[in-house]
Amino acid sequence: MASAQLYLDTRRAKVDGTFPVKIRIGYGRQAKLFNTIISLSKTDFERVVIGKGKLSDHLKAVKPKLDTLIKKANVVIEGLTPFNIETFTTRFFQRGNRLDLLFLLKEKADKLWELEKIGNSNLYKQAWTLLVEYHKHTSDSQELLIHTVNVKWLQNFETWVGRQTRVDKKGIILPKYSTTTLGMYLIRVRAIFNDTISDQLIPNNLYPFHTPQNNKGYKILKGGGNKRALQKNEMQRIFDYIPKTVNESFAKDIFMFSYLACGMNCIDIFRLKWSDIDGNKFTFIRKKTEGKLGGQNKITILLNKELSEIIERHGSHKLRSDLIFNVIPDDVNEVEALKAVRSSISTINQTLKKIAKALDITTEISTYFARHSFSTNQMNNETPLAFISKQLGHTSLKTTENYLSDFSNDKAEIYLSSLLENTN
Missing domain, CATH: 1.10.443.10 (Intergrase catalytic core)
Structure with a gap:
């Protein structure tokens, strides 16, 4: 089992006499060090890591940053079965919460835009916008953790979307989103779930969508047959x-x-x-x-x-x-x-x-x-x-x-x- 811990690299001191603080990832009989932007003296390192002695104001500011790095490393490790150091490296240095559905949708939109997949990028961006709007109505949190999106959540989201309306040029109140549009957005959400499971960030049993093996999962609605054919x-x-x-x-x-x-x-x-x-x-x-x-x-x-x-x-x-x-x-x-x-x-x-x-x-x-x-x-x-x-x-x-x-x-x-x- 891999493990993460703080490590003071004392091989070479900086000009001010401090040493670089690194994250040490141990796996099997091997280990790899990852740099941080923090440097401490030996005494201050013991105070922060071991809790030996009183913390100065500077160390009080440093400790939460190091705690966050260790927590992030452990989250990544827990999601890797079996552990792979290359995959760990990639995930550890990725920005954002890899379990935040909103972040993942926006990240996917940005990546597709860079690849000049403009149409698909826009669909991910629109799905992200709609989910952000809904999330504001249901939670005070800035993040939408992917494990909280279950069948009930998707059903409630579908109901909320169905209640949104718009007024056309003639003053007639119409649904703001068609069934087809909602389906296109939820297909992108489903794709994010597929990616996170493939990357071993969440287990298979958290997949909320319908499959042949999970007939109780949420079924994405399809359009109501708006056929556009001329004779x-x-x-x-x-x-x-x-x-x-x-x-x-x-x-x-x-x-x-x-x-x-x-x-x-x-x-x-x-x-x-x-x-x-x-x-x-x-x-x-x-x-x-x-x-x-x-x-x-x-x-x-x-x-x-x-x-x-x-x-x-x-x-x-x-x-x-x-x-x-x-x-x-x-x-x-x-x-x-x-x-x-x-x-x-x-x-x-x-x-x-x-x-x-x-x-x-x-x-x-x-x-x-x-x-x-x-x-x-x-x-x-x-x-x-x-x-x-x-x-x-x-x-x-x-x-x-x-x-x-x-x-x-x-x-x-x-x-x-x-x-x-x-x-x-």
Whole structure:
């Protein structure tokens, strides 16, 4: 069993005659010394550590600092089974309380930001913000210790979130957070639990979420089936629409590009390069799954006549930029690139609503409708689920199944009519 104790390194005195105080970690027959910023004389060290003699004001200030270091070292040691000196070193010098859920969420957000995983970083930051707000209502402590977050805590948090409201432009009171949004935040909380258990900071039995082995655990709610798919005839009407402005032309074409390119997300469309095109096809990796384990699947899209014409109308000059669409400026960092993409998507969505209104199609339309419309219309065409899943860039068929809208009424009628041979 490893142990931690204060150690006065008397091998070399400082100019003032004091010696460095270090943390000695003993494990097996080995030991390692860790520096502190504190130096003491031999006499003062005995007073602080052994309690021999009266403490001066200076030593009264020093003692709590050393006590905190020893306490932190012991906490790290207790969380390491078996003990590993490299892991101890990493954890001992990490800032913050490794058992504070709020700290861990914020730390994860910051790390993802540094890795330019901006979207996921923002979700961790938003989850942190919401948990901080809730924690202020339930505790005076600045920390939310991870072992206090159990099934009951999560249920109470869910109830509190459900009571939060907002007022829209028409003065109508609406829920502030959707079930989907809450689910996305709690998925990040669950990921923190997975990390802390993997790092042996907490035991498995403190895991509060539902698993096949723990059917009493908390189940993260899923969205209530807000499917955003347009029928084929509605997509055809948008395709046939004659734009009246440059904005309408770009919005319509990017929307149709997404639909015809197997539900390709706008962020991936705007990152497409001329070098991605190879003859009559192009290949890309989804930005959303880039860098994920098992998420590096390349998606190949056949470059049909309609897609080629859209590129011809809106593509940038090959010699000026490698990017096909002139949305992301050259030589910008990931944050600025994401801002440019979001700004363009916002303008496209506003323009799509005007087009949809003119065509008497739902004005709730957005660029994301193209992705859902592709998958659902492919399903109604009886396209194999495996193909739809592959083209969407999903890593599991279950994800695709959750993604699809219901079958159209016409398809449902055809399928049900085959229950008996002579059904009319």
